[in-house]
Amino acid sequence: MKISVVIPVYNAEKYVTQAVESALQFEEVYEVILVEDKSPDNALEVCQQLVEKHSRVKLFQHPDKGNHGAGPSRNLGIEKSTGDFIAFLDADDYYLPNRFDAERELFKNPEVEGVYGALGVHYYSEKAKEQYYPIFGDRLTTVYKKHNPKDVFRGQIYMLGSFGLFSIDALTVRREPLMRKMSPRFKTNLRLHQDSEFLIRLSFYLDLYPGILDQAVGMRGVHENNRITKVDSKKIKPASTRVLLWEELDKWASGENMPDDVKLHINRMYRSFKIANAPVLQKWGMILKYGLTDYKSIRSGLYNINFRKYLFN
Template identity: 75%
Template sequence: MKVSVIIPVYNAEKFVSHAVESALQFEEVDEVILIEDQSPDNALQVCQQLAEKHERVKLYQHPDKRNHGASSSRNLGIEKATGDFIAFLDADDYYLPNRFDAEKELFKNPKVEGVYGALGVHYYSEKAKEQYYRIFRDKLTTVYKKHPPKDLFFGQLHMLGTFGLFSIDTLTLRREPLMKKMEVLFKSHLRLHEDTEFLFRLSYYLDLYPGSIDKAVAIRGVHEHNRITKVDTRVIDPAISRALLWNEIYQWAQAEDTVPEKAVTHIRRMHRSFEIAKAPRLKKWGMVAKYLVTDYRSIRSGLYNINFKRSLIS
């Protein structure tokens, strides 16, 4: 295996060295690609030092050296990658020593186009834990049971609460089918949930297999400046961001002729539910009652409960 690990870097001077070192521990990692995205801190200088210190670390910026967001940064990283396999890592997260154990065995089968695993959580400070433990707790972000690839897209779509989710930090992909089957990679106009939208489409087009799903292979680093914290503290309204996400998925499902109508209908209802969450409170509750009647099954999903209900009671 020759793995290219892509790390978008923004405002992460305190964390990116740990992320890079966690990737360099593996002989399977042929290169670590840092995409510095006009950070307001000293992240660029830290990245330059890492690239000078480690032969396998490669540093890039966008051609205009301006900020373009995580989606464009990951796309640039994929463009620059030379490995047969692509893996991702956020600059404030890190890999564990077992990160590629399952992958080394599973990718011996040429039919395996991607492998995903479980993500743990680490709180960088007591303040971060106090504020965000109710969101992440100490639970794994994972798909709870091993499923065949054909069930992954529909399982995430219809049974998020009981099916589970996987994170981009735990994903490893064959480069060739990724480039062949995904006409659009990460959507640059999305500044939040761009990885979630990508993973939905990816699980539809590629055959993704479970690796280590009951033991973490990577760690989400939680601190006061995560993008998720901006949503939670209402710098960004969660209902609006989720409505944009599901609208994007709905537009894709409508345009993709092979997506079953049943799935398109469900996606439309999820989009509608988050649109309702943006409405004034009285109208909100009336529409929620209607939605309970029309689509009770999907309102039980974990994604709906965690995000939609939170926006209602705020």
């Protein structure tokens, strides 16, 4: 196996060294690709030092040296990769020693196009733990049981509590089918939830198999400057970001050959979050409208914990 680990780097000078070294512990990691995204801190200098220190580390920036976000940065890393497999890692997260244990065996089967595992949580400070423990706790981000690859797409779309989630940090894919079957890869117009949108589409195009689900293969680093903290602190309205996510999925699904019930569910989830994001009077007007003409739009939203959370905000 030759694995290319793609790491987008933004405002992560404190953490990126740990991320890189956690990837370099594996012989299978052929290269670590850093894509520096015009960080306001000294992350670029730290990345340059890592390149000088480690022969397997490569550093890239966007052609205009500008800030483009995690999605476009991952796209650039994928384009520059030369390994047979691609894994992802955020610059403030890190791999555990068992990260590729399942992949070593599963990828012996050429039909396996991707493998996903479970992600744990590491709080970098007591302040971060105090603030974000209600969100992440000590729970694994994982799929609750092993599913057939053909069921993964539906499981992620419906997410009624029985399937679970997997993280981009715990995913490894074959490069060839990714490049051949999926374009665009990460959506460039989504600044948040672009990884969720990518994973849903990926599971439609590629056969993804479960790896280690009952223990962490990597750790999500939680600190005061995570992207998720901006959402939670209301600097970004949560429902509005999910409207964009489901709008993108709705546009995509309309042009794909998939069951009508799945397309309809995606459209209803889009409508649900439009309702949750609307001003109060408009919100209740839409609830009344869909309650009379298409109550399943409301029901689809009520199945989703995030919709229920933001409905009355």
